[in-house]
Amino acid sequence: MSHKVYNWQINRKMEYEYPQARPRKQAAWVFDINKCIACQTCTFACKNAWTSGRGQEYMWWNNVETKPWGFYPLGWDVRILEKLGPQRWRRQTYKGKTIFEAAPFGEKMLGFIPEPEDYQSPNIGEDEGFEAVKKGQYMKLPHQSWMFYMQRICNHCTYPACLAACPRKAIYKRKEDGIVLIDQKRCRGYQECVRACPYKKSFFRAETKKSEKCISCFPAIEQGEQTQCVVNCIGKIRLFGFKNHWQYPNPDNPIDYLVHVKKVALPLYPQFGLEPNVYYIPALNASDEFNLQLFGPGAKDALNIYRRSYRDKKFIAALVLMGCTDKIVHSFKAHGTISNGEAIGYDANAQEIVRVPLTEPIIIRKNYDEKRNVHRISIS
Numbered sequence: 001m002s003h004k005v006y007n008w009q010i011n012r013k014m015e016y017e018y019p020q021a022r023p024r025k026q027a028a029w030v031f032d033i034n035k036c037i038a039c040q041t042c043t044f045a046c047k048n049a050w051t052s053g054r055g056q057e058y059m060w061w062n063n064v065e066t067k068p069w070g071f072y073p074l075g076w077d078v079r080i081l082e083k084l085g086p087q088r089w090r091r092q093t094y095k096g097k098t099i100f101e102a103a104p105f106g107e108k109m110l111g112f113i114p115e116p117e118d119y120q121s122p123n124i125g126e127d128e129g130f131e132a133v134k135k136g137q138y139m140k141l142p143h144q145s146w147m148f149y150m151q152r153i154c155n156h157c158t159y160p161a162c163l164a165a166c167p168r169k170a171i172y173k174r175k176e177d178g179i180v181l182i183d184q185k186r187c188r189g190y191q192e193c194v195r196a197c198p199y200k201k202s203f204f205r206a207e208t209k210k211s212e213k214c215i216s217c218f219p220a221i222e223q224g225e226q227t228q229c230v231v232n233c234i235g236k237i238r239l240f241g242f243k244n245h246w247q248y249p250n251p252d253n254p255i256d257y258l259v260h261v262k263k264v265a266l267p268l269y270p271q272f273g274l275e276p277n278v279y280y281i282p283a284l285n286a287s288d289e290f291n292l293q294l295f296g297p298g299a300k301d302a303l304n305i306y307r308r309s310y311r312d313k314k315f316i317a318a319l320v321l322m323g324c325t326d327k328i329v330h331s332f333k334a335h336g337t338i339s340n341g342e343a344i345g346y347d348a349n350a351q352e353i354v355r356v357p358l359t360e361p362i363i364i365r366k367n368y369d370e371k372r373n374v375h376r377i378s379i380s
């Protein structure tokens, strides 16, 4: 039996297997696509922490793929988008069908199981542009030929398809923080979660005959620490925290601020209907149409706000706090001026945990080091 639940990301009610049951606070991430350098440090930090065992060789709970041609597993999004059919929006309201509403007769949602070979090449399509660079083409904005890096983990969805699909009720969403977990004792490896998850972030482990997925580094979260993919990110593009109810955002909470107050960080494929909780600052160089398909109708406005961010002290503070501390930042503030001020982050007890400059100082080293009596090599 399905229930009517409200999904704020598509601005309407929709069908879901279970009644609405939001957690007290929701584990959530903001990824700034524009800062990612595809170094894959996050990917390996996650792999080393959680999936280095036998049967987990092909499992990348975190992966970074090059869009538009990168996929892991192969064609994960284009295949479900094609099955879903036209995805129409009228202003902020999604008028098409979610994967739950588009379920074939007798099934709970639209889905598919990738073939084993679809998992063989995690970086296929890496660094390939949207189109070939034509002869005589030169750089102008927006870029004519574009690509960007897309960081992907389980979205710890508000309406998880994996959970709805599991016939063993082995998947549960924690009331205290909204993290979605698979109970390994209950799982029998039917792979209904693998079929159902449109993001393909539930994986089957042939060795144990059970499914596994990102656990949001819950042992760290419970100690007030951010996830491995966040604390190891070289580009400082990631922020983990807890998101409040969309109607009652706290403007001093950096996740609420970026998602609900500035509306600059958007969910991936909101039209699927899962209310995912990883939020992306869209790619500046991608086409408007592509960003619309990926992030919904708010993408263009989000980027306009992002472009003007250098004038907004609080906005800069939220961005510079990314990757600056291992601890979870529950609230933040900016003080001083943009050129001279600082961003300050606080823990759950309102104790200061991090302080970073709003504007990085520029230090130009002299060619001749008087103290050491040496000339520095200049490569410029």
Ligand code: SF4
Pocket (backbone or CB within 6 Å): 153, 154, 155, 156, 157, 160, 161, 162, 163, 180, 196, 197, 198, 199, 200, 201, 202, 213, 274
């Ligand atoms: S992204 Fe997939 S695996 Fe993760 S909670 Fe959502 S449906 Fe489940």
Ligand code: SF4
Pocket (backbone or CB within 6 Å): 035, 036, 037, 038, 039, 040, 041, 042, 043, 064, 151, 232, 233, 234, 235, 236, 237, 238
């Ligand atoms: S560690 Fe950060 S910069 Fe490197 S690939 Fe991952 S998200 Fe991108």
